Amino acid sequence: MRWIWIDKFVEFHSGERAVAVKNVTLAEEHLHDHFPGFPVMPESLMIEAMAQTSGILVGEAKNFQEKVILAKVKKAVFYDYVKPGDTLKLDAQIESIAPEAASTSGKITLGEKLIAEIDLMFSHIDQNLGGKKFPKENFVFTETFELLMHDVLPGSSSSSAPKSEQD
Amino acid sequence: MAMSRDEIFGEVQEVLVDALGVDDDEVKAEATLMGDLGAESIDFLDIVFRLEKAFKMKIPREELFPAESLMNSPEFINNGKLTETGLAELKNKMPYIELGAFAKDPDINKLGDLFTVGTIVSYIGSKLSAA
Numbered sequence: 001m002r003w004i005w006i007d008k009f010v011e012f013h014s015g016e017r018a019v020a021v022k023n024v025t026l027a028e029e030h031l032h033d034h035f036p037g038f039p040v041m042p043e044s045l046m047i048e049a050m051a052q053t054s055g056i057l058v059g060e061a062k063n064f065q066e067k068v069i070l071a072k073v074k075k076a077v078f079y080d081y082v083k084p085g086d087t088l089k090l091d092a093q094i095e096s097i098a099p100e101a102a103s104t105s106g107k108i109t110l111g112e113k114l115i116a117e118i119d120l121m122f123s124h125i126d127q128n129l130g131g132k133k134f135p136k137e138n139f140v141f142t143e144t145f146e147l148l149m150h151d152v153l154p155g156s157s158s159s160s161a162p163k164s165e166q167d
Numbered sequence: 168m169a170m171s172r173d174e175i176f177g178e179v180q181e182v183l184v185d186a187l188g189v190d191d192d193e194v195k196a197e198a199t200l201m202g203d204l205g206a207e208s209i210d211f212l213d214i215v216f217r218l219e220k221a222f223k224m225k226i227p228r229e230e231l232f233p234a235e236s237l238m239n240s241p242e243f244i245n246n247g248k249l250t251e252t253g254l255a256e257l258k259n260k261m262p263y264i265e266l267g268a269f270a271k272d273p274d275i276n277k278l279g280d281l282f283t284v285g286t287i288v289s290y291i292g293s294k295l296s297a298a
């Protein structure tokens with residue numbers, strides 16, 4: 001199993017908002033234990049899925065130059081169960097972004113139904129923690145995450161409209 | 168925007184209740200952010216972001232919470248205490264703060280006690296009247 005809890009991005013507006021989808025399937029081992037006879041997606045993994053959606057949005061805003069680490073779960077409220085076969089939509093927005101950190105708000109929906117509201121804070125760790133040194137390479141944003149963005153990279157039909165280039 | 172100190176306090180109280188998960192009645196003017204309300208470093212950024220939204224202003228983090236920049240400089244810290252220069256720098260950066268007993272024993276471990284709910288209210292007040 002890979003630690004990746006979203007399947008792809010379907011919308012990406014740099015520095016503002018991103019939407020990802022997650023297809024839940026019985027092939028995920030943990031659903032057989034959570035719970036036997038009643039498989040539902042763990043809420044902690046919904047937080048992780050939103051952290052990946054929001055975290056990539058925050059990372060892209062600074063061209064993936066910062067190491068973006070989840071620092072605080074400001075709010076996590078869950079309204080309904082998520083079951084195998086469900087397709088979740090994870091909608092994340094940047095509320096504030098500064099050199100050291102960013103705060104985001106997010107909603108998870110299943111069709112029209114609200115499943116969860118998850119607001120997070122991320123730290124740009126190189127800018128924090130009293131000058132503590134971290135490895136030079138960006139261990140947060142790896143190739144796996146690039147795959148998720150194929151559909152929304154500039155040039156593809158579903159990406160946001162390109163900025164006009166008027167003088 | 169003309170706001171009374173009570174009105175500012177009300178807004179600040181709401182921000183701290185949301186950011187720190189504390190109760191209304193815990194957020195008193197003299198409550199310290201770290202000691203009494205349990206704030207950690209990331210919470211200070213959360214608080215700054217929320218204050219910016221609530222009061223529609225830009226707040227440079229080191230302006231409201233200048234402790235970190237002081238902590239990292241040997242010019243300002245010696246042997247666990249703020250130096251004369253450090254104390255002067257703190258006064259310069261936070262003119263709205265009441266140093267009181269801290270000026271006599273500027274132990275950096277007590278630096279956190281200077282940041283109270285009242286400090287934030289005073290800071291916002293000074294920003295609003297300067298605007």
